[in-house]
Amino acid sequence: xxxxxxxxxxxxxxxxxxxxxxxxxxxxxxxxxxxxxxxxxxxxxxxxxxxxxxxxxxxxxxxxxxxxxxxxxxxxxxxxxxxxxxxxxxxxxxxxxxxxxxxxxxxxxxxxxxxxxxxxxxxxxxxxxxxxxxxxxxxxxxxxxxxxxxxxxxxxxxxxxxxxxxxxxxxxxxxxxxxxxxxxxxxxxxxxxxxxxxxxxxxxxxxxxxxxxxxxxxxxxxxxxxxxxxxxxxxxxxxxxxxxxxxxxxxxxxxxxxxxxxxxxxxxxxxxxxxxxxxxxxxxxxxxxxxxxxxxxxxxxxxxxxxxxxxxxxxxxxxxxxxxxxxxxxxxxxxxxxxxxxxxxxxxxxxxxxxxxxxxxxxxxxxxxxxxxxxxxxxxxxxxxxxxxxxxxxxxxxxxxxxxxxxxxxxxxxxxxxxxxxxxxxxxxxxxxxxxxxxxxxxxxxxxxxxxxxxxxxxxxxxxxxxxxxxxxxxxxxxxxxxxxxxxxxxxxx
Numbered sequence: 001x002x003x004x005x006x007x008x009x010x011x012x013x014x015x016x017x018x019x020x021x022x023x024x025x026x027x028x029x030x031x032x033x034x035x036x037x038x039x040x041x042x043x044x045x046x047x048x049x050x051x052x053x054x055x056x057x058x059x060x061x062x063x064x065x066x067x068x069x070x071x072x073x074x075x076x077x078x079x080x081x082x083x084x085x086x087x088x089x090x091x092x093x094x095x096x097x098x099x100x101x102x103x104x105x106x107x108x109x110x111x112x113x114x115x116x117x118x119x120x121x122x123x124x125x126x127x128x129x130x131x132x133x134x135x136x137x138x139x140x141x142x143x144x145x146x147x148x149x150x151x152x153x154x155x156x157x158x159x160x161x162x163x164x165x166x167x168x169x170x171x172x173x174x175x176x177x178x179x180x181x182x183x184x185x186x187x188x189x190x191x192x193x194x195x196x197x198x199x200x201x202x203x204x205x206x207x208x209x210x211x212x213x214x215x216x217x218x219x220x221x222x223x224x225x226x227x228x229x230x231x232x233x234x235x236x237x238x239x240x241x242x243x244x245x246x247x248x249x250x251x252x253x254x255x256x257x258x259x260x261x262x263x264x265x266x267x268x269x270x271x272x273x274x275x276x277x278x279x280x281x282x283x284x285x286x287x288x289x290x291x292x293x294x295x296x297x298x299x300x301x302x303x304x305x306x307x308x309x310x311x312x313x314x315x316x317x318x319x320x321x322x323x324x325x326x327x328x329x330x331x332x333x334x335x336x337x338x339x340x341x342x343x344x345x346x347x348x349x350x351x352x353x354x355x356x357x358x359x360x361x362x363x364x365x366x367x368x369x370x371x372x373x374x375x376x377x378x379x380x381x382x383x384x385x386x387x388x389x390x391x392x393x394x395x396x397x398x399x400x401x402x403x404x405x406x407x408x409x410x411x412x413x414x415x416x417x418x419x420x421x422x423x424x425x426x427x428x429x430x431x432x433x434x435x436x437x438x439x440x441x442x443x444x445x446x447x448x449x450x451x452x453x454x455x456x457x458x459x460x461x462x463x464x465x466x467x468x469x470x471x472x473x474x475x476x477x478x479x480x481x482x483x484x485x486x487x488x489x490x491x492x493x494x
Contacts, residue, residue: 078396078409079389086395087168088159092209092219099206101222102168110204114141114153115166115219116173120387122157122394123171124315125197125228126305133191137211141218142178142191151175154201154221157395160388164212169399172199172225200226200398228304228311266407267300273414274298280421284428288323302403310406314397317410321390329383336368336375343368 079085090099116138123129133142145151156170177194203223211217263271274295281289294316301308343365344350361369393413400406 078412079392083160083388083392086392087399088162089166089168089203089206091159091162091165092206092212093164095206095209097209098222099209101205102203109224110222111201111225112207112220112222113172113201114145115170115203115206115221116141116153116155117158117166117219118155119158120160120391122318122391122398123155123173123197124318124394124398125171125199125311126309127197127315128176129173129195129197131193131195132189133193134189137215137218139190142175142193145175146178152198154203154223155197156201156203157391160391164209166203166206167395167399168203169395170201170203170223171197171398172201174198199228202226202399263300264404264407266404266411270300270407270411270414271298273411273418277414277418277421280418280425284421284425286421287327288320290320300407310403310410314394314406314410317413318390318394321393325383325386325390328386329379332379332382333375336371339368339371340364 087102089102092099133139141153145153152172152174154170155173157167159165159167173195174197175193176196179192181189181192201221201223203221205222206212207220207222208217209219212219274290275298278290278292278295282292299308299312300310303309304311306312340359341355344355344359345352347365350356361372364372397406397409400409
């Protein structure tokens with residue numbers, strides 16, 4: 001995937017004079033696995049990637065969603081337990097020796113790998129990512145994987161509220177390219193690294209938990225690799241043991257799946273649900289919506305890679321949920337942006353073509369400073385649970401046991417989104433001409449599938465590493481190409 005770095009309002013507005021951008025936002029697109037994904041640029045929001053920062057959560061059950069066509073199992077909300085809906089390793093804080101094993105004695109099948117926690121981010125197989133490496137322990141990690149020739153490590157999501165606790169299911173990063181940039185950055189950044197996610201890893205335990213606090217070196221974990229590409233091992237027997245059970249071994253099965261002639265009943269149900277969602281999006285004219293062409297070409301196949309693989313659709317769904325968050329955030333900021341422009345033009349005498357690209361918090365009027373503070377609080381309270389829900393959704397899919405489980409999970413989340421849109425449609429009918437922001441907020445409240453979550457703090461940009469408590473490094477990505485997204489093209493989004 002290709003994304004710009006996240007720069008949310010909470011990160012851009014300054015307590016100590018940090019500047020933020022006052023321009024009106026515009027929309028442009030960036031390529032994602034052959035599709036076009038909208039990215040907001042030129043204003044306060046410059047990315048679809050949001051970082052989750054939470055201090056507390058509430059694991060009260062949700063009622064879930066009803067669907068008369070679903071079986072009883074399908075009606076169960078997979079996120080009803082909130083953060084605890086996904087599997088986590090025991091915390092490494094104050095652990096005396098290796099953490100408790102999660103899978104019993106893994107024995108000779110176990111792989112020992114470096115662990116690189118990356119905040120509230122979930123990666124998926126067959127995606128590509130760039131990391132900037134500057135923290136000493138991770139500089140050491142890259143030196144080690146280069147010296148021993150493995151060029152691989154585990155990336156796992158950090159728990160949103162418990163420091164030193166990581167998701168049990170992670171992904172396997174394989175180093176594809178590395179550039180030494182110490183001289184160019186005055187040693188602020190050591191390496192810029194390209195990676196490909198070549199599989200998943202089910203973590204069993206952390207072998208050296210004491211180093212998390214001391215930061216003397218990086219964490220090492222024991223776990224089992226799940227090969228989602230078929231390219232990890234040269235030994236065919238090893239491949240057969242580690243490969244996801246959903247990966248077809250028969251070439252004719254793969255050809256049939258690629259031709260679309262061998263869809264299972266679960267895959268057919270997923271496609272029908274997605275097509276129905278797209279039609280609903282167009283009916284109510286959602287700001288972020290899939291094109292009709294993308295609905296007809298939806299990839300649902302069990303093959304691990306390629307344009308027909310379900311993982312392609314999973315990444316597409318991840319991008320969609322992130323874009324919805326960006327769009328909602330822009331909606332919340334629009335009124336303030338208009339006031340800011342009026343302040344600059346009337347109070348500061350700036351002409352429209354002379355609007356500065358950034359302005360410090362202290363340069364604002366007292367009234368605008370107060371509005372900024374209130375806006376930050378409102379955005380934090382409203383958006384953080386939605387960010388968490390999006391993240392848990394992807395983690396739940398990532399840890400699914402097989403292809404059928406992933407298909408059913410994705411269908412559940414699509415049905416939940418349809419319920420949100422249906423609530424929004426009804427509210428539009430009741431409050432025609434009312435505030436779209438109020439309607440959107442009400443629809444989110446009625447359509448959310450994650451348990452109620454209490455949180456404090458702020459949503460921040462995705463800057464990791466250095467002295468941060470999470471000890472993560474920066475995920476720096478390429479800028480998108482320009483282009484309109486308001487055409488009914490063969491791209492995934494409008």
